[in-house]
Amino acid sequence: MEQKxxxxxxxxxxxxxxxxxxxxxxxxxxxxxxxxxxxxxQALLDRLQVMREAIAEGMEGKRSRSGLVGGDAKKxxxxxxTPNWRxxxxxxxxxxxxxxxxxxxxxxxxxxxxxxPTAGSCGVLPGVVCSLGEMxxxxxxLLAEALAVAGVIGLVIASRATLSGAEGGCQAECGAAAAMAxxxxxxxxxxxxxxxxxxxxxxxxxxxxxxxxxxxxxxEVPCVKRNAGAAVIALAAAEMALAGIKSVIPADEVFDSMRxxxxxxxxxxxxxxxxxxxxTPTGKLxxxxxxxxxxx
Amino acid sequence: MNIxxxxxxxxxxxxxxxxxxxxxxxxxxxxxxxxxxxxAEMTLYGSFAQTYRGHGTxxxxxxxxxxxxxxxxxxxxxFQAAREAGLVFRFLPETDVVxxxxxxxxxxxxxxxxxxxxxxxxxxxxxICLTEIDGFSVEATGEFPCLLTVHEDKxxxxxxxxxxxxxxxxxxxxxxxxxxxxxGVAVMLVETDQAVEAHTLAALEKLPHIQQARAIPPVI
Numbered sequence: 001m002e003q004k005x006x007x008x009x010x011x012x013x014x015x016x017x018x019x020x021x022x023x024x025x026x027x028x029x030x031x032x033x034x035x036x037x038x039x040x041x042q043a044l045l046d047r048l049q050v051m052r053e054a055i056a057e058g059m060e061g062k063r064s065r066s067g068l069v070g071g072d073a074k075k076x077x078x079x080x081x082t083p084n085w086r087x088x089x090x091x092x093x094x095x096x097x098x099x100x101x102x103x104x105x106x107x108x109x110x111x112x113x114x115x116x117p118t119a120g121s122c123g124v125l126p127g128v129v130c131s132l133g134e135m136x137x138x139x140x141x142l143l144a145e146a147l148a149v150a151g152v153i154g155l156v157i158a159s160r161a162t163l164s165g166a167e168g169g170c171q172a173e174c175g176a177a178a179a180m181a182x183x184x185x186x187x188x189x190x191x192x193x194x195x196x197x198x199x200x201x202x203x204x205x206x207x208x209x210x211x212x213x214x215x216x217x218x219x220e221v222p223c224v225k226r227n228a229g230a231a232v233i234a235l236a237a238a239e240m241a242l243a244g245i246k247s248v249i250p251a252d253e254v255f256d257s258m259r260x261x262x263x264x265x266x267x268x269x270x271x272x273x274x275x276x277x278x279x280t281p282t283g284k285l286x287x288x289x290x291x292x293x294x295x296x
Numbered sequence: 297m298n299i300x301x302x303x304x305x306x307x308x309x310x311x312x313x314x315x316x317x318x319x320x321x322x323x324x325x326x327x328x329x330x331x332x333x334x335x336a337e338m339t340l341y342g343s344f345a346q347t348y349r350g351h352g353t354x355x356x357x358x359x360x361x362x363x364x365x366x367x368x369x370x371x372x373x374x375f376q377a378a379r380e381a382g383l384v385f386r387f388l389p390e391t392d393v394v395x396x397x398x399x400x401x402x403x404x405x406x407x408x409x410x411x412x413x414x415x416x417x418x419x420x421x422x423x424i425c426l427t428e429i430d431g432f433s434v435e436a437t438g439e440f441p442c443l444l445t446v447h448e449d450k451x452x453x454x455x456x457x458x459x460x461x462x463x464x465x466x467x468x469x470x471x472x473x474x475x476x477x478x479x480g481v482a483v484m485l486v487e488t489d490q491a492v493e494a495h496t497l498a499a500l501e502k503l504p505h506i507q508q509a510r511a512i513p514p515v516i
Contacts, residue, residue, distance in 0.1 A: 066350045107309030110372045116303045119312045151299025217347040219310040
């Protein structure tokens, strides 16, 4: 078993060195991976590029192989340019939702994505990072640094809990992605390492207990819309953290509780598609329909 | 594990276990077979059998047999490419048998001079494990270059092979020897830190009791 990592330890070290959490994570990971900071940053920029291409692909509105999802990111984006549209979420959150859904729909349609941390939760991080980058006209270097923060938060969660829906339910996939994206968002907007850690804790707290109950066993329903929801939770957590609000329960302990909850989760709620939404009358009916589909 | 593992793999969706893992399993089968077979029959078990169409597990397995990687944008069109390459393939979803692992595939591959069966599992996050070749139980994750030998189950064979590897500076990361019966045919799968070169394979095949030595490149 891998040794447990501590997000609080990362935060403390970054604070002590007087650096942003992103700059610290980039340097620390480059050291660990025995490569230069430059080459690691380039690898992250390459992943950022894949994320942007996935957004573009999702915005085309292609349906998935099963036909269950696809086209909703395009629909949401188009709605914003209708004359009487009033957005309940506001422009920033709207864009994050559009991008998160676009990437998740691209994934369902066999497009190219970055599993961050998994394919099922691949929309959350690009939804948050790419939308904030655009809304605040941030340089790509800063976006790459934010991805490093997200990566380190994911590493900590993997070492203390799990990133697999089959082990911990959706809280382990979209929940981890939300925590990663929340920390990344704080770093993007100039928050302190302490604030980034608090954001990760608050995001995960809002995702605890979420089960993995994919209809027909596919990464489509409810995954696409949960990616959108997780992106919004990440933004809410970052908003609170940047104002100096703290999580009463420290981040590492929140991640530990995710593990405890995942262990207690019945196997029906861990990706087996035998409980929750997958087991509803409509869910079961859709599984039959998908089974009978003639596919290329 | 590092941050690029968390932010990765870069892959064609929709599922790391059912799509990316399937590409790697197909790649592993290709590597063990030694190229593209003429006929490929794939029996799918567990969740693979239940959901392979919606997850594109079928095109992903074929893409792997074609030698493509997990992020190859052509994966959805793998069937057509395979037919053009002369591969005859079919899928047999086996929903009545409960496998040891939920995502299991058994390949039966045929070519002009070779016929091989092998089993692999997709263990999550795109990670895989090859568990069986021609009835011999093996264990390989596709992360390392491998050496596969078919030999007679006689004393000293393992020592001879490891001494040849040591002479050419190849370090053994992990190894597993398997036989169906005492003194019969045995298989050894050695995961190594360095690739085993052709001249080393030739030297190995000259050793007593060794029938075959083959290098399997990593797929991850």
